[in-house]
Amino acid sequence: MKEMVTGKEPFVRIIKRDVPSKKDQVIPRVLAILAALVVDALFIFFVTGLNPFAVYGVMFQGTFGTSIRFSWALRDLVTLLCIGIALAPAFKMRFWNVGAEGQVLMGALATALCMVYLGGALPTALLLVVMCLASLLAGALWGWIPAFFKAKWNTNETLFTLMMNYVATSIVACATNIMRGQASSLGKLNMGTQAGWFPSLLGQRYNINIIVVTLVMFLMFFYLKYSKQGYEISVVGESENTARYVGIRVKRVLMRTMCISGAICGLCGFLIVAGKDQTISTNTAGGNGFTAIIVAWMAKFNPFYMALISFLLVFLSRGASEIASAYGLNDFAVDIITGIILFFLLGCEFFIQYRLVFREKTRKEAQ
Amino acid sequence: MSILIAWILRAIPFGTIIMYGAMGEIMTEKSGNLNLGVPGIMYLGGFAGYGAAYFYERLAAHPNPFVCILLSLLCCLAAAMAGGLIFSFLTITLRANQNVTGLALTTFGMGVANFFGVFILNGSSYSAAPLANKAYAAKIPFLSEKFGTVSQLLFGYGFLVYGAVILAVVLHIILNHTRVGLQLRAVGENPATADASGISVTKYKYLATCLGAAISGIGGLYYVLDYNQGIWATTGQIEALGWLAVALVIFTTWKPLNTIWGAYLFGVLYWLYQFLPGILGITVSSYVTDLIQMVPYVVTIVVLIVVSQRRKKENQPPASLGLAYFREDR
Numbered sequence A: 001m002k003e004m005v006t007g008k009e010p011f012v013r014i015i016k017r018d019v020p021s022k023k024d025q026v027i028p029r030v031l032a033i034l035a036a037l038v039v040d041a042l043f044i045f046f047v048t049g050l051n052p053f054a055v056y057g058v059m060f061q062g063t064f065g066t067s068i069r070f071s072w073a074l075r076d077l078v079t080l081l082c083i084g085i086a087l088a089p090a091f092k093m094r095f096w097n098v099g100a101e102g103q104v105l106m107g108a109l110a111t112a113l114c115m116v117y118l119g120g121a122l123p124t125a126l127l128l129v130v131m132c133l134a135s136l137l138a139g140a141l142w143g144w145i146p147a148f149f150k151a152k153w154n155t156n157e158t159l160f161t162l163m164m165n166y167v168a169t170s171i172v173a174c175a176t177n178i179m180r181g182q183a184s185s186l187g188k189l190n191m192g193t194q195a196g197w198f199p200s201l202l203g204q205r206y207n208i209n210i211i212v213v214t215l216v217m218f219l220m221f222f223y224l225k226y227s228k229q230g231y232e233i234s235v236v237g238e239s240e241n242t243a244r245y246v247g248i249r250v251k252r253v254l255m256r257t258m259c260i261s262g263a264i265c266g267l268c269g270f271l272i273v274a275g276k277d278q279t280i281s282t283n284t285a286g287g288n289g290f291t292a293i294i295v296a297w298m299a300k301f302n303p304f305y306m307a308l309i310s311f312l313l314v315f316l317s318r319g320a321s322e323i324a325s326a327y328g329l330n331d332f333a334v335d336i337i338t339g340i341i342l343f344f345l346l347g348c349e350f351f352i353q354y355r356l357v358f359r360e361k362t363r364k365e366a367q
Numbered sequence B: 001m002s003i004l005i006a007w008i009l010r011a012i013p014f015g016t017i018i019m020y021g022a023m024g025e026i027m028t029e030k031s032g033n034l035n036l037g038v039p040g041i042m043y044l045g046g047f048a049g050y051g052a053a054y055f056y057e058r059l060a061a062h063p064n065p066f067v068c069i070l071l072s073l074l075c076c077l078a079a080a081m082a083g084g085l086i087f088s089f090l091t092i093t094l095r096a097n098q099n100v101t102g103l104a105l106t107t108f109g110m111g112v113a114n115f116f117g118v119f120i121l122n123g124s125s126y127s128a129a130p131l132a133n134k135a136y137a138a139k140i141p142f143l144s145e146k147f148g149t150v151s152q153l154l155f156g157y158g159f160l161v162y163g164a165v166i167l168a169v170v171l172h173i174i175l176n177h178t179r180v181g182l183q184l185r186a187v188g189e190n191p192a193t194a195d196a197s198g199i200s201v202t203k204y205k206y207l208a209t210c211l212g213a214a215i216s217g218i219g220g221l222y223y224v225l226d227y228n229q230g231i232w233a234t235t236g237q238i239e240a241l242g243w244l245a246v247a248l249v250i251f252t253t254w255k256p257l258n259t260i261w262g263a264y265l266f267g268v269l270y271w272l273y274q275f276l277p278g279i280l281g282i283t284v285s286s287y288v289t290d291l292i293q294m295v296p297y298v299v300t301i302v303v304l305i306v307v308s309q310r311r312k313k314e315n316q317p318p319a320s321l322g323l324a325y326f327r328e329d330r
Helices: A002-008 A022-048 A052-064 A067-092 A100-118 A124-153 A157-180 A207-226 A228-238 A240-245 A250-277 A288-298 A303-327 A333-353 A359-366 B002-030 B038-059 B065-093 B098-121 B130-137 B149-155 B159-177 B179-189 B191-196 B201-227 B237-251 B256-270 B272-280 B286-292 B295-310
Strands: A012-016 A354-358
Touching: A022 A052, A022 A333, A052 A067, A052 A303, A067 A100, A067 A207, A067 A228, A067 A250, A067 A288, A067 A303, A100 A124, A100 A157, A100 A250, A100 A288, A124 A157, A124 A250, A124 B295, A157 B237, A157 B286, A157 B295, A207 A228, A207 A250, A207 A303, A228 A240, A228 A250, A240 A250, A288 A303, A288 A333, A288 B098, A303 A333, A333 A354, A333 B065, A333 B098, B002 B038, B002 B149, B002 B159, B002 B179, B002 B201, B002 B237, B002 B256, B002 B272, B038 B065, B038 B098, B038 B130, B038 B201, B038 B237, B065 B098, B065 B130, B065 B201, B098 B237, B130 B201, B159 B179, B159 B201, B159 B256, B179 B191, B179 B201, B191 B201, B201 B237, B237 B256, B237 B295, B256 B272, B256 B295, B272 B286
Parallel strands: none
Antiparallel strands: A012 A354
């Protein structure tokens, strides 16, 4: 008899949680990262035969080994974080901006052009301001174009922004080609005068990058959480119809937000060129534009969580290149390890949003 | 004239790579899944196929071309489907965000292929599977010689080129003229309605995504074993091709038959920078060449805009593209 009753009931039911508590949010994520690390350890062990714990130890050295390494890690972290921050408002609006790579490149290009062609003409402070403004404008323009068409004809923004990346790559390739002239590679811009390079602040080369991004992080947090525009963004993201009903001009919000998103990406390009590479190539964004999408999404658009996740990813990639040199493996291990961790983190979102109810439990409840 | 022929001879094999990628993605997207992991899947398929061929050639005493093709094709399909399965499980069962999962899959696939690729390379800058290449690039025996230029243009390719065309037709028939295709499209357009009419949304989404991934994977296989002359080297080339395949899906407005000419057109556009100056009899500086390389992407953007502006029903992306389906979520 019992069999017949339970036979109708599914083995497991999925129930949406109303509001996941802090505990329900943190525990699955921690478990997911641990599980991913176990899978990665198995992978390391079976493929390379190395002791995973020793390997993880070496990975740790990649970020914390020396103070120089730590400053590199911070530099990479703020680069990734900056793009993540840029994407947050767009994603919150449910506008899938996967074109950060291109927006960063355009910002970087604008910066580089200013450095090369205005390098001798302007005093340093003014030059830096012009570079910064140019990069903001270039990024904003690159973000605005897809938003314009989305607003006008509802053109699919995911695919549009994706294609814009390659247009930007091609423009940058062309511009670097012109700038280098007969030389085989571009090399550092303004090598002699160092015009437009960020000076080292408090003895650290990358301090300006770090300070600027930290500032942007706080600004974005308050912008999204406490400003009227931030509120409009979240209403549009929740439901466009509601937004229209309460009198929000959706199209304007769309274009404005993408300008901001693109501009911050452009700013990141500026930081990369002026503060980190002092040169430009088609690899300037280096895939960070794509990784940042994952960062922004996982952090649920909270800039501080973004910093945490960026740190995790940078820690992994620094660690992986450390493993690579220590054990004679190759850098691509990082892509696998990162990929596995991302899969687990993505999968665990489900357990935060939903609750599984097994058959046994429901029967007890019924009694 | 000879330049034009050389151009076409370049464009068609190039088109074939992205044609497979695009056909797989069309099938996936028809079920409402936007899989941005195509580059990763092409990497997985290409590398698994190459690895199988490479080791078979190394280890077998008398390697047989047919066994070689069979083995590499099977490994390619299995690896690509495994990639599709990861994506399906995360996005369909666990309802993860499709864009993010796809990008993670691209990272992962690229990592796997290049990581293990380095072991095969073993220090050298490239390694080769000549027998497999010969088998894959074998031309049609009689037809490819007898009719001069026509033979060259029509019959001078490996069998996967013709396979792609046949597959496009088959996919067209399945999608538009069978019950299965109708139900698949229903799932992509409006899963709730499909569910209500008794179609298993989960089953269709899983099958379409995994089979689609398998088809995309063949694109990677074709690239390595035929187009790239059976040579494996660590490059980012496949990634760029994967994104081009995603572009082609839009360009064809989600219709498999359009991939046939669309892919070749992309091939022509891709090689524009090398052949057009020759035909026009002008020399172009290298920076202009860099600029010309954006043409396929610009064309795609234009198509995307025009399609969205015209709002013709049959040219739109599947209505629920990119959204997870949860029965109780209404």
